[in-house]
Amino acid sequence: MKIVAVTSCPTGIAHTYMAAEALEQAARNAGHEIKVETQGAAGAEAVPDADIAAADAVVFAADVEVRNRERFAGKPLVQTSVKRAINDAPNLIAEAEAAASAAPVAATATPAAGGGDAGRPVPPTPTGGGGGGGGAAAFGNQLRGWLMTGVSYMIPFVAAGGILIALGFLFGGGAVKPKVYGGTFEGVTYQAITDFTQVVQKAGWAGLLFLIGATAFSMLVPILAGFIAYAMADRPGLVPGIVAGLLANLVGAGFLGGLVGGLLAGAIALYLVRLKVPRAFAGIMPVVFIPLVATLLVGFLMVVVIGKPIAAAQTGLTNWLNGLSGSNAVLLGLLLGLMMGFDLGGPVNKVAYTFGLAALASGNTQVMAAVMAAGMVPPLGLALATVLRKHLFSDAERKAGEAAWLLGASFITEGAIPFAAADPIRVVPATMAGGGVAGALSMAFKCGSRAPHGGIWVIGLIEKPLLWFLAIVIGLAVSAALVIVLKSLGHRASDEELEAEMGDASLPGRRTATA
Amino acid sequence: MADLITPDLVDLDLSATERGEATRSLAERLQAAGRVTDLDQFLADVRAREAQMPTGLEGGIGIPHCRSVAVVEPTLGFGRSAQGIDWGAADGPAHLIFLIAAPEGGGAEHMGILASLARRLIHQSFKDALLQAPDPEAVVTLVKKEVLGQ
Secondary structure, three states: OEEEEEEEOOOOOOHHHHHHHHHHHHHHHOOOEEEEEEOOOOOOOOOOHHHHHHOOEEEEEEOOOOOOHHHHOOOOEEEEOHHHHHHOHHHHHHHHHHHHHHOHHHHHOOOOOOOOOOOOOOOOOOOOOOOOOOHHHHHHHHHHHHHHHHHHHHHHHHHHHHHHHHHHHHHHOOOHHHHHHOEEEOOEEEOOOOOHHHHHHHHHHHHHHHHHHHHHHHOHHHHHHHHHHHHHHOHHHHHHHHHHHHHHHHOOOHHHHHHHHHHHHHHHHHHHHHOOOOHHHHOOHHHHHHHHHHHHHHHHHHHHHHHHHHHHHHHHHHHHHHHHOOOOHHHHHHHHHHHHHHHOOOHHHHHHHHHHHHHHHOOOHHHHHHHHHHHHHHHHHHHHHHHHOHHHOOHHHHHHHHHHHHHHHOOOHHHHHHHHHHOHHHHHHHHHHHHHHHHHHHHHOOOEEOOOOOHHHHHHHEEOHHHHHHHHHHHHHHHHHHHHHHHHHHHHHHHHHHHHHHHHHOOOOOOOOOO | OOOOOOHHHEEOOOOOOOHHHHHHHHHHHHHHOOOEOOHHHHHHHHHHHHHHOOOEEOOOEEOOEEEEOOEOOOEEEEEEEEEEEOOOOOOOOEEEEEEEEEEOOOOHHHHHHHHHHHHHOOOHHHHHHHHHOOOHHHHHHHHHHHHHOO
């Protein structure tokens, strides 16, 4: 029998190669031919397509997504953790034999003329309908893997775009934003630029920096959604995922909308990839059919099913806030702060921010100060947390933390999105709490802001700047402390989950003495 | 390129009884040899990898490892523990501890050496020879012969 295998692990320096060696040894001992592709740090030498075509079975021993897995589509597949391949390779090879004999027609993979039915190949994904396996814990890990893939592609956009925007504010002051995109600042109303080749003449070099940064930033949600879907369904997921993200921008659904859109796009693409179609259509599936149908479906869901309720909820929230205006100022600051920290640039955040703008237009500077303080806290708090407890964050997150200092200081709340998108359940409560505290304190201290954006770069327009700083510092300390506590708890829990899952994986007995 | 392993990176009588402690004592040897610049950073990176999933494997081995900016050269620290240290494997404690340190931006040549080291680790004969090695020099000779073919 001929087997091809892919091994990969998070670090790519040890388990990947141990698993490859173990599989090679076990396959040889059982009298099979095997080719292993090690997707590790020493670079992956791809298994030639001819070997894949000739293979009777495919083994994935991987703890991270297998790259370019569509090459193996339709082959009988055995999928497992990299550790199991090391500990239990002989049984794994036996399972590959079983998978191959269960799908005899697909295994030969010869272009049978007009044959049509290619047997029942095992779907090329771990979420396959076969059931069994690690259950909820395994799904949790998989979900985390998809989100992390999206986040890791998004982080450079956050860093590059955010820092350029911050530089725009640094050199151009708070007026740089209305100069480019129109609006009112300090009583002066600016027209939005319509011909962007004129940006330097109309808004200066700072305006150009701002424009480039804002453009990079506009890709943040599309990239997040696109690569979540890519992690799930590989290349067929990319187009529906990116479009879902663009539509999340359009309907104002924010990063949470993008996250949902990416997962939906990935799931739909995955489903379509697995559809059994007549051989004649197989060729156009990945290029035309899947992107077309998946994009249409996810687009419909984003605009009609997700977009409308969000718009309705925003109207409701705005009315509710307007009703509260007369009541306790500190309570209002707390609520606005919680909203700023909830979805970090998404629909709820926008309602709070717009409420601040409206208050500013009617001459109330205090609401704006509270909103700005609360919007600066999330990235700053997370940046602090990555410094205090490095080991709770991934390498990519630590790098995002370095940029988050500047983004937070510039009132670019989106700097916190990489953290929130990777682990929303532990991060969002922390950003909300910190934002709420900062908003309430800013109101209690009666701080004011005459600028609608700009963070520390418009400090000259802040009333009671020292107390305002104090509100921010206390807020960010709360955020950092809470995220550290939540992550520490979660860390231990997910460790146990993983170990439990490992235990499960080795449960299905049949263990013979391994070589 | 410096040697993958030298006698001062070998501890045939690990006194530590716990994962973190054992890792630290081996990491200190790497730092003393100038292979690791920032001990805390390095240990944090190793811990981060362990937290994803413990690196203990059946057959009594633990392979704490990471790619880290704090690492200068690809390096193997080796420790042996007679009583064994729990490394998260299902079948019991680890007696052979391989601390694998890879530089963050290591090239293909560097990574290739560590890859062939990893491949040797699953061979029982290699593990048996390490269990019986009389002194650090013997470990170094064995690793060089098996991994580098020298």
